[in-house]
Amino acid sequence: MVWAIVKAVVVFSWALVTVLYITLLERKESALIQDRIGANRAEVLGLRLNGFFQPFADALKMFFKEDYIPPFVDRPFYMLAPLFALVFALVPVGAIPLADSVKIGERVVSLSVIGSNVGVVLVLSLLSLGIYGVILGGYGSRNKYGLVGGMRATAQVISYEVALGLSLIGVLLVFPSLDLNEIVHMQNRYILGGWVPRWGIFLQPLAAVLFLIAGMAENKRVPFDLPEGESEIIGYFLEYSGMKFGMFFVADFVEVLLLAALFTTFFLGGYNPPYLFPDGFHFPWGGSWLLSPVWVRVVQFITFNIKLWIMVWFLLLVRWTYPRYRYDQLMDLGWKNLVPLSIVNIIITAGIMAVIK
Amino acid sequence: MRLFWEAVKGLRVTARHLLRNLWKFSLYYVGLSKDKGVVTLEYPEERRETFPRVRLRHRLLRREDGRLRCVACFLCATACPARCIYIEAEEDPDHPLEKKPRQFVIDLGKCAYCGFCVEACPEDALRMDLHIPELAEYNRDDLLYDIEKLTKP
Numbered sequence: 154m155v156w157a158i159v160k161a162v163v164v165f166s167w168a169l170v171t172v173l174y175i176t177l178l179e180r181k182e183s184a185l186i187q188d189r190i191g192a193n194r195a196e197v198l199g200l201r202l203n204g205f206f207q208p209f210a211d212a213l214k215m216f217f218k219e220d221y222i223p224p225f226v227d228r229p230f231y232m233l234a235p236l237f238a239l240v241f242a243l244v245p246v247g248a249i250p251l252a253d254s255v256k257i258g259e260r261v262v263s264l265s266v267i268g269s270n271v272g273v274v275l276v277l278s279l280l281s282l283g284i285y286g287v288i289l290g291g292y293g294s295r296n297k298y299g300l301v302g303g304m305r306a307t308a309q310v311i312s313y314e315v316a317l318g319l320s321l322i323g324v325l326l327v328f329p330s331l332d333l334n335e336i337v338h339m340q341n342r343y344i345l346g347g348w349v350p351r352w353g354i355f356l357q358p359l360a361a362v363l364f365l366i367a368g369m370a371e372n373k374r375v376p377f378d379l380p381e382g383e384s385e386i387i388g389y390f391l392e393y394s395g396m397k398f399g400m401f402f403v404a405d406f407v408e409v410l411l412l413a414a415l416f417t418t419f420f421l422g423g424y425n426p427p428y429l430f431p432d433g434f435h436f437p438w439g440g441s442w443l444l445s446p447v448w449v450r451v452v453q454f455i456t457f458n459i460k461l462w463i464m465v466w467f468l469l470l471v472r473w474t475y476p477r478y479r480y481d482q483l484m485d486l487g488w489k490n491l492v493p494l495s496i497v498n499i500i501i502t503a504g505i506m507a508v509i510k
Numbered sequence: 511m512r513l514f515w516e517a518v519k520g521l522r523v524t525a526r527h528l529l530r531n532l533w534k535f536s537l538y539y540v541g542l543s544k545d546k547g548v549v550t551l552e553y554p555e556e557r558r559e560t561f562p563r564v565r566l567r568h569r570l571l572r573r574e575d576g577r578l579r580c581v582a583c584f585l586c587a588t589a590c591p592a593r594c595i596y597i598e599a600e601e602d603p604d605h606p607l608e609k610k611p612r613q614f615v616i617d618l619g620k621c622a623y624c625g626f627c628v629e630a631c632p633e634d635a636l637r638m639d640l641h642i643p644e645l646a647e648y649n650r651d652d653l654l655y656d657i658e659k660l661t662k663p
Contacts, residue, residue: 185527185531185548186528186531188531188547188549188550190535190548190550190552470521470525475517
């Protein structure tokens with residue numbers, strides 16, 4: 154029990170700090186793509202460090218902004234919606250293994266908050282609960298534009314959930330387990346003479362692309378950001394201000410973190426760098442570098458973070474590259490391209506698996 | 511499939527911008543290079559160079575012995591299309607042939623920065639060559655620039 158609380162505090166503070174710096178990365182990366190510098194004025198004790206403290210300044214600003222609640226809203230739903238959005242984005246992060254599980258005496262302590270053996274199902278179900286935040290936000294605002302925006306977002310998220318789930322089936326056929334930690338373990342074997350790791354992206358390239366696209370649509374980022382459409386299409390949180398809007402905003406970035414973490418876990422070998430085994434590195438060209446279990450965990454945690462940041466970098470790059478989809482194009486892409494492709498992927502994968510067996 | 515490659519092409523463009531600017535700006539930031547790579551001008555610290563003929567804040571010139579060059583001839587006030595120059599003339603006790611301004615006020619809130627006053631001035635007493643773009647004040651009354659403000663920029 155105590156351990157669970159400690160793990161929860163550590164992991165969620167890790168997640169929130171990472172999210173803060175994802176916002177900074179987003180600002181800086183978009184700036185550099187557009188030949189600008191980006192926020193670099195936040196100053197602590199005369200130190201600017203080119204914007205290192207900017208996320209904290211942003212957070213402070215969010216806290217101290219006026220939180221205006223319009224008189225016509227449906228108060229309970231209105232208050233609950235940002236909470237739902239944030240909580241259901243944050244909780245699945247706890248299911249992701251940040252390093253291999255540790256054996257303390259008899260007990261095996263997994264290094265994720267929810268060391269569940271059905272992690273995949275858990276994450277997917279919590280992800281789909283996240284739309285309650287959206288639809289309650291739209292409904293509770295008692296604003297027809299907000300409601301329409303909420304409906305639009307719900308339809309989008311539900312449609313892409315199908316493609317998301319189906320693209321994962323192929324992965325689950327190759328790595329037959331629902332335990333995220335176990336899936337990571339199974340990716341730590343090597344093919345082609347021991348050189349190439351059995352990462353999901355090498356075994357299931359199509360599923361990786363489909364998962365990435367569906368995931369981006371799922372967390373409502375550009376080019377699928379019709380629900381938010383900050384200035385052009387009115388989204389579901391138009392009646393929110395101050396910290397409640399801030400919670401929607403943070404939930405958005407937590408979902409980016411979650412998508413990057415899930416992609417890392419399913420397709421990039423999770424927390425394992427190439428050639429790392431439970432007792433240290435064993436290189437295919439001979440030679441090995443043995444590490445104590447604690448150091449193995451540290452290396453795994455650092456590797457996970459590096460892979461995560463590479464994925465976040467890629468997601469933000471995608472965000473600042475493409476224009477927004479039109480709504481019918483969005484639905485076409487989801488139902489007419491992603492879903493059939495993921496079904497084809499399942500059939501091919503299953504066929505190959507059957508032939509190999 | 512063709513669309514997919516087009517999308518990848520788009521990613522290449524943004525990634526190229528990102529990496530090029532990141533590389534150039536990092537070199538600049540640690541002081542290894544003068545080239546910033548980005549177009550941002552960090553304004554209070556860095557300023558864009560103004561053109562030599564740009565017309566910004568006015569200044570009143572003095573003669574070599576320290577007196578104002580202005581002889582309160584009212585030509586600038588007459589030429590001003592915005593009527594923003596207010597002059598009060600008085601006798602100059604030391605030089606009985608000349609007048610001098612007791613008050614010379616330009617209301618920068620009304621001024622259109624057309625430069626007609628500078629062209630009208632026969633004594634070359636008024637110029638707009640300060641190249642100071644900060645022309646804002648917190649009060650309208652502070653926009654009334656008198657002799658003191660106009661001579662000491």
